[in-house]
Amino acid sequence: MAKDSLPSVQSLDKPEKLQDLLKEDRGDDCLSCRIVGGGAFLGLAAYSYMSGQAQLEKQKAKILASGSRFGMRSRSAGITTISLGLVWLGIWRLVK
Numbered sequence: 001m002a003k004d005s006l007p008s009v010q011s012l013d014k015p016e017k018l019q020d021l022l023k024e025d026r027g028d029d030c031l032s033c034r035i036v037g038g039g040a041f042l043g044l045a046a047y048s049y050m051s052g053q054a055q056l057e058k059q060k061a062k063i064l065a066s067g068s069r070f071g072m073r074s075r076s077a078g079i080t081t082i083s084l085g086l087v088w089l090g091i092w093r094l095v096k
Helices: 009-013 018-026 031-058 060-066 072-095
Strands: none
Touching: 018 072, 031 060, 031 072
C-alpha cells in the first residue's frame, strides 16, 4: 500500500462545505425524473382539490347542521391550502 493513497488526518478532520455537497448531489436527477415527480405532485394537487370540494358539497347539510365552529369557508380554505401546497411542491420539483 502506497502512502500517497491514504488521506492525512488534517484533511479528514475539516468538514466539507455544504454548498459543494449540494452541488454534487444535484447532478443525479434526470429530466424525466423531474417531469414525472413534478407531474405527480401537480396531479395530486388537482385530485385533492376536486375530490375535496366534491366531498365538501356532499356533506354540506351535515356540516351546517352540526354547528361546528369550522364551517364551510374554513374547510374549503383548508382544502385549497393543501392543494396549493402540493402545486408548490410540483413546481419546485420541476425546477430544482
